[in-house]
Amino acid sequence: MMRTDAAVEERVLLIFAHPDDESFGSAGLLAMLDDRDLPVVLLLATRGEAGEISSPDVGTPETLGPVREREVRQAMAIVGINDVRFLGYRDSGMAGTPENDDPRALVNAPDAELVAHLIGQIRDVRPTTVVTFGADGIYGHPDHVRIHHATMAAVRRAADDGTLAGLGEPWRIGALYFSAAPRERMLEWHELPNTPFHDMPREQVAKLGTPMSEITHWLDIRPYADRKRRVLASHRSQVGVNGPMADLPPEMTERFLATEQLRRAPLPWDSNNVATRIIDRLASDNPTEPPAAT
Numbered sequence: 001m002m003r004t005d006a007a008v009e010e011r012v013l014l015i016f017a018h019p020d021d022e023s024f025g026s027a028g029l030l031a032m033l034d035d036r037d038l039p040v041v042l043l044l045a046t047r048g049e050a051g052e053i054s055s056p057d058v059g060t061p062e063t064l065g066p067v068r069e070r071e072v073r074q075a076m077a078i079v080g081i082n083d084v085r086f087l088g089y090r091d092s093g094m095a096g097t098p099e100n101d102d103p104r105a106l107v108n109a110p111d112a113e114l115v116a117h118l119i120g121q122i123r124d125v126r127p128t129t130v131v132t133f134g135a136d137g138i139y140g141h142p143d144h145v146r147i148h149h150a151t152m153a154a155v156r157r158a159a160d161d162g163t164l165a166g167l168g169e170p171w172r173i174g175a176l177y178f179s180a181a182p183r184e185r186m187l188e189w190h191e192l193p194n195t196p197f198h199d200m201p202r203e204q205v206a207k208l209g210t211p212m213s214e215i216t217h218w219l220d221i222r223p224y225a226d227r228k229r230r231v232l233a234s235h236r237s238q239v240g241v242n243g244p245m246a247d248l249p250p251e252m253t254e255r256f257l258a259t260e261q262l263r264r265a266p267l268p269w270d271s272n273n274v275a276t277r278i279i280d281r282l283a284s285d286n287p288t289e290p291p292a293a294t
């Protein structure tokens, strides 16, 4: 039986590719959900084995997977999440790197297999809300883009009673959101001398992220800025001892810790039932546009 009525307990499932994907764009949201005692499950397709390593005393390419698993579990404990799951694929690395060719890499997973895993998880967790990447994958990482497409397919097919033997009872989510990085801000970031996009030409950056005009939800996370800092700092292998904001000018750090952005994606069964749209409610208490710069 399908149930997404008001009596259904709210539950949020985040589906991302690597440990830290959930923290950069959503740590403030996760803190807000924690303050409201809403259950949240984090599902990661990989352990981020191909990420850069901030310092050799944190890990090696051989140990990075378990190191990052530990880091994300620590990070999530700060926002009250203890249900962190892994699909067990391997990080595919940035486009054009040798990791792309590893047969265990997420980009090489057969589509039917990956989508079936996601359907099984959606039907097990029974979330009212799913948060994942948009088609942009924030900065186009092949695993981010893959997770977007697979999640789109899985959300729709999880609602089917079709012929998905062994994958649990059909489940229809109430709302789907994409974590969104404002494109205009990524372009500003690209101008900085120590930009993380140093190897990308401006024309390429101009296609990353989400244009501000397409962002549907701005969450005011200023009360949660300190928790977000701590969540991000837990990803030591990725952000280094000085933290992720070490290279950012203070005004950009402040802005980064002031809002999080989402784009709500339409679902084929969308109705006016907003009872199961926790993120709509969180945003409605908050600015629907970027808060004025202070």
Ligand SMILES: [Zn+2]
Pocket: 017, 018, 020, 021, 141, 144
């Ligand atoms: Zn990632």
